[in-house]
Amino acid sequence: MSLDLAATVAAIRAVVGPRPGPVGLHEPWLAGREWEYVKSCLDEGWISSVGAFVDRFENDLAAYCGTARAVATVNGTAALHTALMVLGVKPGDEVLVPALTFVATANAVAHCGAVPHFVDSAPDTLGLCPERLRDHLERLAVRGPNGPVNRHTGRRLAAVVPVHVFGHPVAADPLAEVAAHFELPIIEDATEALGSLYHGRPAGGLGRIGVFSFNGNKILTTGGGGMLVTDDASLADAARHLTTTAKRPHPWAFEHDAVAYNYRLPNVNAAIGCAQLERLPLMIARKRRLAEAYRQALAELPGLEVVPEPAGSRSNFWLNAVRLKADQAARRDELLAATHAAGLMTRPAWTPMSHLPMYADCPRADLTVTEDLVRRLVCLPSSAWLGAEDGPEGGR
């Protein structure tokens, strides 16, 4: 059965409702106490990288994820970079990352002077596939003095960074088994998955370190921002030190003991984050309602299926997506063009990292599933307020 472009566009439009102007892929919802909290920063002069909202945002997010500690950062990429550094990723190491991700995951590895090593995804979770990772490592890894080594390149395999794509949790338990077998620490790129649950456990709290982004397009936004969460106090302390120019605490002296970073989140942004976090349960409920509306509206249409949440998981449905049937893959760009023409800002999945010029020579596993998913996935407008009568101004 072939894709019916007109019916598909009409079904998406019926879900999002009549809106003036183009419907963005993901727009913020700032209907809580954002204004009030930002105003209090401005009134009191606490606008920079120290302040009560930073502490509160860190504490509240750690509590939300069930981790002991949290360290706020200026964006999600900085949090990933910091997580890799505190776990000891060094220049010349390799880090296993999915080819199907936003470029920041690979960039953070490169910022360490390390090399991203691309691995394949699973069709059900869209995230890193534990079975395919195991097969790949069984062929690839040999034991070295400081952990597993890539037998072809001689480089140490230092970590694995699964990504919860579009908010859908990866198969975290099978992945943890594979990682433990090969002595690889896991850094969760949970940048898209705040509020998602894997067998009842919050995304971000499943690995040694979890990382979030609060970029303008994420489910919770601080304008720009990020967070690293962990149960390990020494990793959290190291992350705080590295993100604060490695300044040793002292009432007046500037003592720094490492080349480090200015990666701290300003209090103004944290203020927005505190207000957003108060409404996160509502935002997730709205997004799940939107996902259900898409599922019903698109269920009977030929040539595509809605990407469901993985079994055992509860997704935040950061982005809703449809997957074209295999024999309709060649029509992806027609669907993108038809939706855009109708003012619906759909997007394809990312170009696989292995195709990008700066990563074209990086080591990789077989990426058959990634290539197939990228040909077939189309992301739909997913703002939390879509489909509600009140729109982005609503719920104030």
Ligand SMILES: *Cc1c(COP(=O)(O)O)cnc(C)c1O
């Ligand atoms: C958003 C995102 C990031 C990075 O976040 P920034 O805050 O934009 O730096 C990293 N990985 C993935 C998968 C993302 O979607």
